[in-house]
Amino acid sequence: MAGILGVAAGEPYPGAVEGHFALKDFRFASGEVLPELVLGYTTLGSPQRDDQGRVTNAVLLLHGTTGTARNWFLPGMAAHLYGPGQPLDSRRYFLIIPDGIGMGRSAKPSDGLRAKFPRYGYGDMVNATWRLVTEGLHVAHLHAVIGTSMGGMHTWLLAETHPDFMDGAVALASSPTPVSGRNMLWRQVIIAAIRDSEDWQGGNYTTPPASFVRTWPLFAVMTDSATHLQSQAPTRAAAQQYYHALADAARMLDANDILYRFEASADYHPERNLENIRVPFLAINFEDDLLNPVELDALSGALTRMPHGELRMLAPVPSLGHQNLGQAAAWGPIVAEFLERLPNHP
Secondary structure (H helix, E strand, C coil): CEEEEEEEECCCCCCCEEEEEEEEEEECCCCCEEEEEEEEEEEECCCCECCCCCECCEEEEECCCCCCHHHHHCHHHHHHHCCCCCCCCCCCCEEEEECCCCCCCCCCHHHCCHHHCCCCCHHHHHHHHHHHHHHHCCCCCEEEEEEECHHHHHHHHHHHHCCCCEEEEEEECCCCCCCCHHHHHHHHHHHHHHHCCHHHHHHCCCCCCHHHHHHCCHHHHHHCCHHHHHHHCCCHHHHHHHHHHHHHHHCCCCHHHHHHHHHHHHHCCHHHHHHHCCCCEEEEEECCCCCCCHHHCCCHHHHHCCCCEEEEEECCCCCCHHHHHHCHHHHHHHHHHHHHHCCCCC
16 A cells, blocks of 8 residues: 655755655565655656556656765756756656655654664665656656666666666666675675674664764765865875865764665666666766776676667766766766657657
8 A cells, every 4th residue: 555645845946846655564575564665756847648648758867875866956967957958858857756765755764763674675675666656656657767876776677677667768877787896895894884883783873883984985985086086185184184074974874874775785686687678778887987897897798688778988077986977967968869769759
């Protein structure tokens, strides 16, 4: 059972509407059941319907591991995406932007259950998102799914598990391969800094675990570019000061929420069934992205297993490494051109 809990005007962008959707007795892949799983979401634009009343212009936007729906309204995104004539013109598309399980307005450990919150994986997150769209918003078919980082990984999964649910898909800064190698090593450092810390106290801490606070700046090291980090910390003293600023910022995060987010990718392995993806699929990655390194060439072989897969490797100048995903000026025109080529274009 599921139900819309209420919708109210949202603040992140003019015309945006925020709402919450509740799934009753949501069963996770682990077998655990949450009596009520609440998902927060934002919509922008209005649905267009065909003669049968079916929505024809819906586009689902999915955010990354440390983000929420609000990331899609940061200046680097909103200024280049939703205005008249822009790639995701809100007069043309009905944009659906959910908060993933464990993030933002959606149910998460820090809401009260802490480490008793059910263990969730990417499969659970994709399932909940699909149910939000189909059961909560009554959209039976999407024109496109567009995801960044973790949202890109969810795009691979959604296109694979629901291959007729969309006309096309765009995955940015992601790969269909399991999280391993360097990408898993740095994540494990963050995970261990929380889970193995004595002051984590099994999730019942009163202040963020000190080892987590000290380790969190590694996130910036892995997701930013060398050139941008150099500009932020051009001297030894500036780098030390920047480190402390990043560590202080970690005190504002909830360690349990972060732990769950980083462990959720354990079930991610769309590489096994890529042949299921039948719709046009565009992968956009960045040449200096340490999380999806070009040296591993994880995409070229994967895309050949899909009838309509294509890859664009970008090298924006200046670059933000993995965080180029937040600079829509670099990739928005490519997405716009891709959307124009899809069937049933609004």
